[in-house]
Amino acid sequence: MSLVDAHDIGNALGGGPTDPATASFDVRWLGGGDRESVHDSDVGFVFKSVEGDAHIDWTATNLATGFSFTSSPSEQTTAFAAVGKEQNGIFFH
Amino acid sequence: MRIPAEVAERRVGHAHFWERAAAAGVTRGQFLRRGAATAGGLAGLSLLRGVPAFATSSDPNPIAPNPNLGGLRLWPPGRGNEPITITDFNGSSGVTEIAGTGTGGGQTWNFDVDMRFMKGVYRGMDGRIHQGAFAFV
Numbered sequence: 067m068s069l070v071d072a073h074d075i076g077n078a079l080g081g082g083p084t085d086p087a088t089a090s091f092d093v094r095w096l097g098g099g100d101r102e103s104v105h106d107s108d109v110g111f112v113f114k115s116v117e118g119d120a121h122i123d124w125t126a127t128n129l130a131t132g133f134s135f136t137s138s139p140s141e142q143t144t145a146f147a148a149v150g151k152e153q154n155g156i157f158f159h
Numbered sequence: 160m161r162i163p164a165e166v167a168e169r170r171v172g173h174a175h176f177w178e179r180a181a182a183a184g185v186t187r188g189q190f191l192r193r194g195a196a197t198a199g200g201l202a203g204l205s206l207l208r209g210v211p212a213f214a215t216s217s218d219p220n221p222i223a224p225n226p227n228l229g230g231l232r233l234w235p236p237g238r239g240n241e242p243i244t245i246t247d248f249n250g251s252s253g254v255t256e257i258a259g260t261g262t263g264g265g266q267t268w269n270f271d272v273d274m275r276f277m278k279g280v281y282r283g284m285d286g287r288i289h290q291g292a293f294a295f296v
Contacts, residue, residue, distance in 0.1 A: 067296075080191060089191075089296075090177075091274065091296065093253075093274050093276075095253050095255065102165065102238060104238075104239055106239070106241070108225070109222075109234075110223075110243050110246075111240050113241070113242055113252070115242075116207075116287075117238070118273075120255035120257055121257070122257050122259070122274065124249070124261075124270075126212070127232060133219065133263055133264050134263055134264075135261050135262070135263035135268060136261050136262055137259055137260070137261035138225075138259060138260050138261050138262065141255065141259060141260060142254060142257055142258065142259035143186065143258045143259065144256070144257055145236065145255075145256040145257070145258060145271075146236040146237050146238070146254070146255060146256050146296075147236075147253070147254070147255035147256075148238070148242060148253065148254055148255070149251070149253035149254075150251070150252065150253075150276075151250070151251055151252075151253070152242065152243060152248060152249070152250065152252045152279075153246055153248070153249045154222065154241070154246050154247070155220075155246035155247030155248060155282065156247045156251035157247065158284055
């Protein structure tokens with residue numbers, strides 16, 4: 067996909083200069099963890115999910131500088147991952 | 160987004176994306192202006208802004224503002240949190256935050272990404288029911 071390289075988070079969110087870039091992502095939710103069912107009437111959603119680790123392989127290239135990044139498939143840490151079925155808004159009951 | 164390994168904290172236990180955003184003192188307005196750069200794959204920056212670009216389009220509507228994130232229309236990845244960024248939705252979804260390393264320019268870099276998908280039926284801005292798939296990158 068086409069996007070921009072903003073270099074760092076402060077620049078990205080603060081409106082600094084960016085370079086044209088491309089990136090590709092392959093994300094896999096591995097499951098195998100706890101099964102959770104959340105029914106939140108305050109926010110208004112139902113999410114029935116299975117948690118577990120996830121894995122990502124991604125690459126990005128800054129088209130202005132030629133810098134290219136490739137993620138390592140090893141030693142990734144999943145802070146959180148869940149995949150499942152959700153209903154919200156008019157579909158929330 | 161690239162974070163030089165030599166200036167980032169240890170990968171295990173380092174500040175996550177939304178914590179770094181808060182630490183950077185980013186205001187909601189700044190986030191909205193530059194949100195597309197960071198959330199490049201989101202199905203339209205207007206989802207974060209909550210301002211329909213085309214009121215009659217089949218684009219989805221954003222979820223309600225999150226008061227814990229300055230009114231942004233998303234929740235951080237985590238158990239019990241709304242995992243997606245669009246409303247009036249019925250389907251499959253996934254959310255994850257992953258940290259890791261990679262290489263570029265002969266150096267090692269750390270990364271921390273928030274990735275989500277939504278695939279199913281939804282009510283669009285035009286009030287009609289549509290089928291579609293969206294991603295938050």
